[in-house]
Amino acid sequence: MxxxxxxxxxxxxxxxxxxxxxxxxxxxxxxxxxxxxxxxxxxxxxxxxxxxxxxxxxxxxxxxxxxxxxxxxxxxxxxxxxxxxxxxxxxxxxxxxxxxxxxxxxxxxxxxxxxxxxxxxxxxxxxxxxxxxxxxxxxxxxxxxxxxxxxAFLPTFEGQESFGEPLFHSKDFLAHADTIKTKKRVTILGGTKSAWDAVYAYAIEGVEIDWVIRESGHGPCWMAPPYVTPLKKWLEKLAHVRFLTWMSPCIWGEADGYGGIRSWLHGTAVGRFLVDRFWAILGGDLVTLNKYDSHPETAKLKPWIGAFWTGTSLSILNYDTDFFELVKGGKIKVHIADITQLSKGKVHLSSGEVLESETLLCSTGWxxxxxxxxxxxxxxxxxxxxxxxxxxxxxxxxxxxxxxxxLYPRLAKQPKKNEKFKPLCDTxxxxxxxxxxxxxxxxxxxxxxxxxxxxxxxxxxxxxxxxxxxxxxxxxxxxxxxxxxxxxxxxxxxxxxxxxxxxxxxxxxxxxxxxxxxxxxxxxxxxxxxxxxxxxxxxxxxxxxxxxxxxxxxxxxxxxxxxxxxxxxxxxxxxxxxxxxxxxxxxx
Known part of the structure; x- marks a missing residue:
């Protein structure tokens, strides 16, 4: 047929x-x-x-x-x-x-x-x-x-066949949701918002968490409260105020009909000074509000790159309780290290630490x-x-x-790169x-x-x-x-x-x-x-x-x-x- x-x-x-x-x-x-x-x-x-x-x-x-x-x-x-x-x-x-x-x-x-x-x-x-x-x-x-x-991009790890515990991408979290109730200690890999969400989901249920953020990666993402700046403005709304969009150099920006203002802000020394001040205030406000430096563990979650450069890795603290208090309380242990291998019920780090683990959740992108x-x-x-x-x-x-x-000479001054950076590749x-x-x-x-x-x-x-x-x-x-x-x-x-x-x-x-x-x-x-x-x-x-x-x-x-x-x-x-x-x- x-x-x-x-x-x-x-x-x-x-x-x-x-x-x-x-x-x-x-x-x-x-x-x-x-x-x-x-x-x-x-x-x-x-x-x-x-x-x-x-x-x-x-x-x-x-x-x-x-x-x-x-x-x-x-x-x-x-x-x-x-x-x-x-x-x-x-x-x-x-x-x-x-x-x-x-x-x-x-x-x-x-x-x-x-x-x-x-x-x-x-x-x-x-x-x-x-x-x-x-x-x-x-x-x-x-x-x-x-x-x-x-x-989902899920890397493979040396020795993962002997790990003997759930190993999955954050996309498949629902299929492994029982681990929230049945596991006592889990490892979460990644610094993106989906990693933060997974950490919170386990932590509020009392699970002990080893949170691994790659030392060879991009570091923790920027996290903002819903309301920012000294005026406590709704962040999502701020990003859609036309006047404030001018503070971002944008190659298609003149489509809004205000090309002259944009040109002045980004093409002159005075304009660039004002733009830099805006981003310094915004980034500084986020660091202050989150109180990163108030505890050794929360200090590890401070972003490694300025807010100006971050794109959509900027995210929102949309949790019912204070995320950072969970970190300070000791249920969440942050490790800045790479995973070098897995063995039975263990995650081995480049720092030399060996973590007992009943689950490995990878928030490793797409x-x-x-x-x-x-x-x-x-x-x-x-x-x-x-x-x-x-x-x-x-x-x-x-x-x-x-x-x-x-058009945007400010962009030539790129942020300092992580000297240890290497792409997270699959074997x-x-x-x-x-x-x-x-x-x-x-x-x-x-x-x-x-x-x-x-x-x-x-x-x-x-x-x-x-x-x-x-x-x-x-x-x-x-x-x-x-x-x-x-x-x-x-x-x-x-x-x-x-x-x-x-x-x-x-x-x-x-x-x-x-x-x-x-x-x-x-x-x-x-x-x-x-x-x-x-x-x-x-x-x-x-x-x-x-x-x-x-x-x-x-x-x-x-x-x-x-x-x-x-x-x-x-x-x-x-x-x-x-x-x-x-x-x-x-x-x-």
Whole structure:
């Protein structure tokens, strides 16, 4: 019997924030389209899927900033009061309800992992999935919304086969949640927010914890109280006050229309002095509020890099009780060392210490490689996805580096590197290449800057970035991608009259893509260092950039003073899809 083939107008892969928004938006514009959403897990939600809701999990965001503009998280419905962080279960329920309300849920195929994506001979894409290996899906358009936190990076350790105790990544914490109740002493590896969360989950249950933060790594992440600065302002809101976004050098920053002010702040000695003072006050306030130096153990948790350079490794203390008191109380022992090997019930450190351990939880980050195979081989490079690269520096890279440092000379003074730093690699050869993979290089962080692929405009990547502005960016990217697919957005909708004109356009797009992606290497060495887009104070101008592409208004506050002083949030972007549809009708 011949293998069956299903035909679709659009396939979306991944049912987290970005995949749900992409599906909902495309259907809003194309209600009769044949659309399917493929999800490898058994529920929607991505990081908030039911398989990842370990005990005590909450959002870093407080209610009011982590919701779609057209689906508010009101207190009566969801039970989360102002000033509270959102429980993980509530977020899962919210995203499920969103999918139901906008008729996305009936189009989701659960437990359907994409294994390969093949380029069609005349455009479009052919997908093979784990759900039915004998069948294939053919789609005119494809959105990959698997994000950057779907593939756990779990290293292997010498002697781990003899450890004899649970050893797992923080992504799989729920599957091992019984260790909170059944184990008396555990080891946690990592300095990221997920490590802090795991430490807290065990500590409040009385489990003794050895917390290992690699001496060859990036150190502990920055942790902030929800309210910061001497004025006690809501940190999430501060990052979305237009005036304060100017304090971050941003290569796409002039999209907000205030390029002159930004140029003065970052291009003059006086301006840079003011910017440095702002970051010194913010970073100093966090150190003071957390009282790192008040105890030998909490002193080990002081970040190794300035707040200015940290990217989305900046996180929030969203715990019910004082985290640092648990450290001072002795239940949590912090070790700045590397794990050299494992033996039966023991974790061996580079410091010479040997830790008795009944569990090893690794908060060791994520792979940034694509979670499935693209066919033919080498297509990842054409798409702008991570691929094995040569050691040669391309001329365009050198050009944009010079451009970045010319505009923002402050970035040339990079923070001192950890002299002991070395990448955390796996002993399996297939994973050792992870560090050698190229960075993402997508135009607007979404589409390939490749002549052939731009001509067919049939693939886009949603959510291939890290930011604290998830919901707003997800819905804005979803609309941008829909307009891109429809060929109704400059420069993609402009008619090309000659080969020379095509070459000129592609060159401009490639320059823009490389400039924006390479910027992260200089701006956030304490974050993803340009491997993937990673930003905090730069999110609002990124949304401005996408809205300008869509020819929608960016200044939405109704007055100059409000525009620069009041924080932006989901409430400022209701009905943007209808705005675009109305504008599109007028343009016909």
């Amino acid at each position: 011949a293998a069956s083939t299903e035909q679709f107008d659009l396939v979306v892969v991944g049912a987290g924030w970005f995949g749900l928004a992409a599906t909902k938006t495309y259907l809003e514009v194309h209600p009769d389209a044949r659309v399917v959403l493929l999800e490898a897990e058994s529920s929607v939600g991505g990081v908030w899927g039911k398989n990842r809701l370990y005990p005590g999990l909450k959002s870093n965001n407080m209610v009011g900033t982590y919701e779609f503009s057209d689906f508010p998280m009101d207190e009566k419905t969801w039970g989360v009061k102002p000033g509270q962080h959102i429980p993980g279960q509530t977020l899962h329920n919210y995203l499920t309800a969103y999918a139901k309300k906008f008729n996305v849920l009936p189009r989701v195929r659960f437990n359907c992992k994409v294994e390969s994506v093949e380029r069609g001979e005349k455009g479009g894409w052919i997908l093979k999935t784990s759900a039915n290996a004998a069948a294939s899906m053919v789609t005119k358009k494809l959105v990959v919304a698997t994000g950057v936190t779907s593939q 792979k940034h490689s694509t979670p499935f195979t693209f066919i033919p081989s080498g297509l990842e490079s054409e798409l702008g996805l991570p691929h094995v690269q040569t050691s040669e520096v391309e001329p365009l890279t050198e050009q944009v580096d010079a451009e970045i440092l010319s 399996k050869a297939v994973l050792q290449n992870e560090e050698s993979l190229s960075a993402l290089n997508l135009y607007r962080f979404m589409v390939p800057a490749n002549a052939e692929l731009l001509a067919t405009n049939d693939i886009a990547f949603a959510g291939n970035l890290m930011a604290i502005t998830t919901a707003i960016i997800a819905q804005t990217q979803a609309l941008w991608i829909t307009a891109y697919f429809d060929g109704k957005m400059l420069p993609f909708s402009a008619t090309i009259h000659s080969t020379a004109e095509l070459d000129e356009r592609v060159t401009a797009l490639q320059h823009s893509a490389t400039l924006h992606n390479r910027f992260g290497k200089w701006r956030y060495p304490g974050g993803w260092c340009g491997k993937i887009p990673d930003f905090v104070f730069d999110a609002l101008p990124y949304v401005d950039l996408l809205l300008k592409d869509l020819d929608l208004k960016t200044r939405r506050k109704g007055g100059w003073l409000k525009e620069i002083s009041e924080p932006y949030g989901p409430e400022d972007y209701p009905g943007i899809v209808q705005e675009w549809l109305d504008k599109d009708k007028k343009d016909l």
